[in-house]
Amino acid sequence: MNDTAVFSISGDKVALRRELRRRRRILSLDQQKQAAAALCQRLKQLPEIRRAKRISLYLPVNGEIDPTHLIPWLRQRKVSIYLPVLRPFSTNRLWFVAYHESTPMVKNRFGIAEPCSRFAAERRNRMPAWALDTLIVPLVGFDKQANRMGMGGGFYDRSLAFMRYQGPAPTLIGVAHACQQVATLPVEPWDIPLDVVVSDTMVIRPIKTG
Numbered sequence: 001m002n003d004t005a006v007f008s009i010s011g012d013k014v015a016l017r018r019e020l021r022r023r024r025r026i027l028s029l030d031q032q033k034q035a036a037a038a039l040c041q042r043l044k045q046l047p048e049i050r051r052a053k054r055i056s057l058y059l060p061v062n063g064e065i066d067p068t069h070l071i072p073w074l075r076q077r078k079v080s081i082y083l084p085v086l087r088p089f090s091t092n093r094l095w096f097v098a099y100h101e102s103t104p105m106v107k108n109r110f111g112i113a114e115p116c117s118r119f120a121a122e123r124r125n126r127m128p129a130w131a132l133d134t135l136i137v138p139l140v141g142f143d144k145q146a147n148r149m150g151m152g153g154g155f156y157d158r159s160l161a162f163m164r165y166q167g168p169a170p171t172l173i174g175v176a177h178a179c180q181q182v183a184t185l186p187v188e189p190w191d192i193p194l195d196v197v198v199s200d201t202m203v204i205r206p207i208k209t210g
């Protein structure tokens, strides 16, 4: 299908991540803007987004596709918006913290803006992941089965590990640029599967087996 298939066959996740991150980083500002607009058009059509009342999304860095065009539309629909925050004293786990116009923000150790620690520390500003309807999750790579490759920290896999068990669980929507698709990705036992991947050009749902 395309040249990166060779990386996944060799299982070289580090090299594959580097290549996929390069692809999105070299997109022009114009390409980024168009991709963000196309992505948000598709997201607005998605039933899982249209019925959601509590959504988590992310602020893009390093060429990630930008889902923030959704924010005014979500606010108009009275949807509560949350952002992932690096959880203190806990390895590679996330909190989901309310994102209002007035939420005080800081840059975390990855240079990503997030609600500040004092705000995030207050219980009433957080939502447990199981109580969110929908999470919009950034991807480094995806394949035609909607498998996800992240930044390599396992942040979402750890924070969503509870989804292996019965109980309330959010819909997971991975978003990425079309150029981040590869033929097949290696799936690890700890990877939490996505319900759908949306890019600027397509919507992919995994084919359920069994």
Ligand SMILES: Nc1ncnc2c1ncn2[C@@H]1O[C@H](COP(=O)(O)OP(=O)(O)O)[C@@H](O)[C@H]1O
Pocket (backbone or CB within 6 Å): 148, 149, 150, 151, 152, 153, 154, 155, 156, 157, 158, 159, 161, 188, 190, 191
């Ligand atoms: N639920 C979990 N508990 C503990 N460690 C985990 C969990 N999920 C993932 N990890 C660890 O996180 C690391 C990165 O996971 P990986 O799936 O490769 O990254 P990403 O999902 O960011 O692409 C792995 O070494 C894995 O052992």
Ligand SMILES: [Mg+2]
Pocket (backbone or CB within 6 Å): 148, 149, 150, 154, 157, 188, 190, 191, 192
């Ligand atoms: Mg993973």
